[in-house]
Amino acid sequence: DAGVIQSPRHEVTEMGQEVTLRCKPISGHDYLFWYRQTMMRGLELLIYFNNNVPIDDSGMPEDRFSAKMPNASFSTLKIQPSEPRDSAVYFCASSSHGGATDTQYFGPGTRLTVL
Amino acid sequence: DQQVKQNSPSLSVQEGRISILNCDYTNSMFDYFLWYKKYPAEGPTFLISISSIKDKNEDGRFTVFLNKSAKHLSLHIVPSQPGDSAVYFCAASVSGTASKLTFGTGTRLQVTL
Numbered sequence: 001d002a003g004v005i006q007s008p009r010h011e012v013t014e015m016g017q018e019v020t021l022r023c024k025p026i027s028g029h030d031y032l033f034w035y036r037q038t039m040m041r042g043l044e045l046l047i048y049f050n051n052n053v054p055i056d057d058s059g060m061p062e063d064r065f066s067a068k069m070p071n072a073s074f075s076t077l078k079i080q081p082s083e084p085r086d087s088a089v090y091f092c093a094s095s096s097h098g099g100a101t102d103t104q105y106f107g108p109g110t111r112l113t114v115l
Numbered sequence: 116d117q118q119v120k121q122n123s124p125s126l127s128v129q130e131g132r133i134s135i136l137n138c139d140y141t142n143s144m145f146d147y148f149l150w151y152k153k154y155p156a157e158g159p160t161f162l163i164s165i166s167s168i169k170d171k172n173e174d175g176r177f178t179v180f181l182n183k184s185a186k187h188l189s190l191h192i193v194p195s196q197p198g199d200s201a202v203y204f205c206a207a208s209v210s211g212t213a214s215k216l217t218f219g220t221g222t223r224l225q226v227t228l
Contacts, residue, residue: 004158035218039220040220041117041220042117042119042121042204042218042219042220042221043159043204043206043218043221044218045215045216045217045218048215056215091158091159093158099210099211100147100208100209100210100211100215100216101147101164101166101208101210103161104161104216105158105160105161106151106158106159106160107158108156108157108158109156109157109158
């Protein structure tokens with residue numbers, strides 16, 4: 001069974017450009033999470049969805065960030081315009097039931113570099 | 116405001132010895148704690164968890180200890196193996212609520228031969 005799939009694995013872009021990160025959760029999982037990893041702050045939850053509906057986006061840093069989940073098998077995280085401080089590894093994760101004790105399964109991440 | 120803190124960014128341990136990774140939290144509402152392990156170029160994977168009704172949970176070579184009064188937990192790996200070299204993240208949540216996990220900044224463990 002395939003795990004969480006993310007694309008691209010690496011993205012290098014210039015400041016001001018739009019960046020779109022993609023995620024396919026594990027089939028049958030109702031919850032999808034977007035995280036950002038930096039050295040200073042570790043893994044931060046940006047937003048999560050339940051049954052394609054955004055539940056909590058309080059971790060989204062600013063209006064330049066947006067996330068969508070048009071169907072159960074696909075989600076995007078968009079940054080427009082991108083800035084150098086957005087450089088980080090972005091992870092997508094999914095879980096089956098979404099309870100606080102439910103295991104989250106992570107994708108391999110997208111390493112974003114904004115020049 | 117970092118609610119989950121891992122104050123040691125790195126740790127080096129000799130193969131066969133015990134590795135102890137520490138984690139502190141500030142939010143007294145947290146009652147479920149997890150450790151995730153991350154290898155380079157991979158996503159974190161779940162390792163072990165503990166509920167606040169326990170003070171210890173064991174799974175093979177891995178044991179997590181919870182000290183609620185000190186708001187402190189630790190992960191013990193005995194014996195340490197070279198394959199344990201990875202970044203370990205501590206995470207906390209409030210059970211019975213939505214799925215939010217709050218992670219620490221991670222500790223890089225290097226197990227040397």
